[in-house]
Amino acid sequence: MSALTPQRYALGRAVAMVRDRPLAFLLGVALAAIALALPLAIASVLWAARPALALIQPAPEISVFVSTRAAPRDVDALKGRLEAVPGVAGVTVQPKDAALAQLIKRSGFVTTPAELGANPLPDVLIARLELPTSEQSLDAVTTTVKGWPLVDSVRSDLDWYRKVRGLGRVGLTAVTVFGGLVILLLTLILAGTVRLHAGTRADELAVLKLVGATPSFIVRPYAYSAALTLALASVLAITAVLAAHAALRAPIANLAVLYGAPFTLPNPETLHLLAVVAGAVFLGWAIGVAGARAAISGR
Amino acid sequence: MTPATPPAHPPPLVSFDRVAKLYDGDRAALTDATFTLNRGEFVLLTGPSGAGKSTVVRLVCGLEVPTSGQVMVAGEDIARMSMRALPFLRRSLGVVLQNLMLLNDRSVLDNVALPALAAGLSHAEARQRAQAALARVALPPDVGRVRPDALSGGEQQRVALARAIVNRPALVLADEPTAHLDETGALHLLQLLEQFVVAGVTVMMATHGEAAPLPARARVLHVESGRILR
Numbered sequence: 001m002s003a004l005t006p007q008r009y010a011l012g013r014a015v016a017m018v019r020d021r022p023l024a025f026l027l028g029v030a031l032a033a034i035a036l037a038l039p040l041a042i043a044s045v046l047w048a049a050r051p052a053l054a055l056i057q058p059a060p061e062i063s064v065f066v067s068t069r070a071a072p073r074d075v076d077a078l079k080g081r082l083e084a085v086p087g088v089a090g091v092t093v094q095p096k097d098a099a100l101a102q103l104i105k106r107s108g109f110v111t112t113p114a115e116l117g118a119n120p121l122p123d124v125l126i127a128r129l130e131l132p133t134s135e136q137s138l139d140a141v142t143t144t145v146k147g148w149p150l151v152d153s154v155r156s157d158l159d160w161y162r163k164v165r166g167l168g169r170v171g172l173t174a175v176t177v178f179g180g181l182v183i184l185l186l187t188l189i190l191a192g193t194v195r196l197h198a199g200t201r202a203d204e205l206a207v208l209k210l211v212g213a214t215p216s217f218i219v220r221p222y223a224y225s226a227a228l229t230l231a232l233a234s235v236l237a238i239t240a241v242l243a244a245h246a247a248l249r250a251p252i253a254n255l256a257v258l259y260g261a262p263f264t265l266p267n268p269e270t271l272h273l274l275a276v277v278a279g280a281v282f283l284g285w286a287i288g289v290a291g292a293r294a295a296i297s298g299r
Numbered sequence: 300m301t302p303a304t305p306p307a308h309p310p311p312l313v314s315f316d317r318v319a320k321l322y323d324g325d326r327a328a329l330t331d332a333t334f335t336l337n338r339g340e341f342v343l344l345t346g347p348s349g350a351g352k353s354t355v356v357r358l359v360c361g362l363e364v365p366t367s368g369q370v371m372v373a374g375e376d377i378a379r380m381s382m383r384a385l386p387f388l389r390r391s392l393g394v395v396l397q398n399l400m401l402l403n404d405r406s407v408l409d410n411v412a413l414p415a416l417a418a419g420l421s422h423a424e425a426r427q428r429a430q431a432a433l434a435r436v437a438l439p440p441d442v443g444r445v446r447p448d449a450l451s452g453g454e455q456q457r458v459a460l461a462r463a464i465v466n467r468p469a470l471v472l473a474d475e476p477t478a479h480l481d482e483t484g485a486l487h488l489l490q491l492l493e494q495f496v497v498a499g500v501t502v503m504m505a506t507h508g509e510a511a512p513l514p515a516r517a518r519v520l521h522v523e524s525g526r527i528l529r
Contacts, residue, residue: 005425009416020404207400210360211414211462212390215382 006217013221014228017197025229028193032233035186037240039179040276044241044268046175052263060161062142062154064125068096070150075123078150082127085144087137094124122152187287190229194222194291205296219292226288227281234280238273310374311335312470312501313359315527318368320354328354330525332368336503338469341496343513344505346522352505353397355522356474359503360394361385373469390418393463393471397478399455401447401462407433408443411462418466425465432461436491453484460491464500471495473504489514 018025064082066075075093082091099121127145129138138158146154198205208218249265256263313336320329329351336342344352357363358370361377370377375388393414401410408429415425433443436457447455456476463471473492477485492502493514506513513519521528 003419005416005419005421008422016404203400204402204404207402207413208417209386210362210389210394210396210400211417212386212388212392212466213413213417214386217417 006220009217010220010224014224017221017225018228021197024193025225028190028229029232029236032186032190032230033236033240035182036230036234036237036276036280039175039182040237041241041244042175042178044245045265047268047272048265049263052261060129060138060156060158062127062129062138062145062156064127064145064154065152066123066125067150067152068120068122070123074150075125078148079125081148082125082145085127085141087130087141089128089130091125091127094126096121096123099124183283186230187283190226190284190287191291191294194226194288195295197225198222198292198295209296215293215296218296219289222292223285223288226291227284230280230284230287231277234277238276242267309338311371312338312340312373313503314369314371315355315358316369316371318358318365318370320351320358320363320525321366327525329358329365332525332527334520334527336470336501338501339496339499340501341493341514341517342503343517343519344503344522345507345513345519347507350522351525352522353474354525356394356396356472356503356505359470359472360389360392386417390414390466391469393460393466393468395456395459395463395471395473395476397475399447399459401455401458403446403448405446406444407438407447407450407458410447410458411443411465414462414466428465429461432465433458435464436461437487452479453481453487456480456484456488457491460488464495468500470501470503473502475505475507477506 064078066078070078075095079091079093082088096119100119103121127141129141135158138156142154142156145151205218245265245267252263252265315332315334318329318332319327321327332351332355344355346352354363358365358377359372361372361380364370364378372388373391375384380388401407402413408426411429411432412422412425415428416422420428430440430443433440438454438457438461442450442454442458447458450458456479460471460473460476463473471492476488476492480488492504493516496502496516504517
């Protein structure tokens with residue numbers, strides 16, 4: 001008895017099946033590659049966009065506008081006090097002088113801060129809250145800070161935070177549903193193809209049953225064949241996505257520079273790509289087994 | 300404790316107990332069939348076409364289940380066997396059906412080696428056994444390289460028989476193996492089956508009984524309109 005015999009037989013038969021109908025096999029690979037490339041491309045772009053997305057989806061923040069009467073040491077004291085509030089992850093200071101310089105630059109006025117006399121802008125403390133957070137805790141922090149001396153006003157960005165999170169959830173759901181539908185479509189098409197193919201080899205299936213082959217022995221060549229189809233399809237899909245990345249990398253980098261955005265289009269990580277191939281092989285194997293088993297039901 | 304004594308008569312290899320088989324709900328292919336097949340016997344199922352001979356063969360190898368009654372093969376009730384267990388029973392049977400079911404997309408040797416591979420033997424051992432089986436049915440070694448459709452009807456019949464015996468089965472079932480052979484070919488095939496019986500294999504053969512004189516040592520079960528007539 002040899003444990004390798006069924007595997008060797010199945011691999012040989014799978015290769016023979018591919019050899020017998022090369023055009024159908026290549027068409028199947030091409031179709032599966034196109035179907036896999038779409039969600040793979042979307043996923044790779046989203047992966048590349050993570051740093052940029054992190055900038056527009058920060059943790060919820062509250063902005064504390066410090067009185068213009070406050071001295072720099074008062075601002076430092078307020079910063080330390082704010083950092084000590086439960087639920088606050090960190091505090092950054094936006095100094096009024098820097099804010100004024102930025103305002104002048106953006107407005108296009110040809111003037112200097114010195115020409116304006118006293119700076120009318122306040123120092124701003126921006127407190128980033130710990131995640132996960134709730135509306136109640138944000139309100140509690142806002143109410144607490146509002147009562148402090150030398151604090152003029154406090155604003156929170158909970159609404160913005162909610163909208164960004166909501167949009168993110170919709171986007172993620174849409175990508176998941178789209179990817180799921182593509183994989184479902186691929187599964188149904190491939191399972192139907194395997195079943196039809198097994199149906200055309202009814203004589204072989206009947207002989208195998210008659211000579212005492214187990215269902216596993218009978219379906220294994222179809223499983224190998226379907227796994228081979230999706231393995232090649234995934235490699236093809238990855239190649240297409242990498243080629244698209246290579247072609248788009250320079251134009252996107254130019255565009256990102258124009259908008260001052262930190263967006264780049266790196267290649268997906270090798271480990272992720274290997275996981276895609278492994279997942280495709282497993283999916284192909286499972287589809288092959290299911291499709292062929294459907295064709296050999298009965299005694 | 301007293302040691303168990305072996306039974307005086309070993310149980311039959313095959314037994315039919317009031318077996319009926321209906322197709323399409325009401326078309327009786329077999330009615331109230333009761334018989335046994337003992338180890339080392341040569342049983343001929345004779346009768347005209349449509350009498351129910353093929354149904355008996357298909358019931359024995361588990362391709363069909365009886366509508367009523369009980370079919371026991373090697374101590375197992377065919378109707379109660381799970382789909383998981385059935386292949387293991389079939390490995391102890393060698394079957395040659397009317398349609399020889401040879402696969403023309405591979406060589407004769409690969410056809411004959413198939414049951415051995417399905418039983419888990421290594422490729423080398425399976426091919427070795429296949430070559431021995433081809434020699435056993437008096438086919439020259441070079442026949443193994445060609446495809447079955449390149450052979451004559453008689454040679455194909457022998458290839459099917461070689462495939463049936465490659466796993467050294469306890470029981471060989473042959474359904475009309477002489478149907479497409481001339482008298483000489485049929486005689487050779489019957490002689491081969493008789494040799495198997497001499498070697499201890501049990502043989503059940505369904506036949507019209509017209510192509511060649513029936514072997515003298517065989518027990519005949521005549522089937523007529525789905526009934527077994529002794």
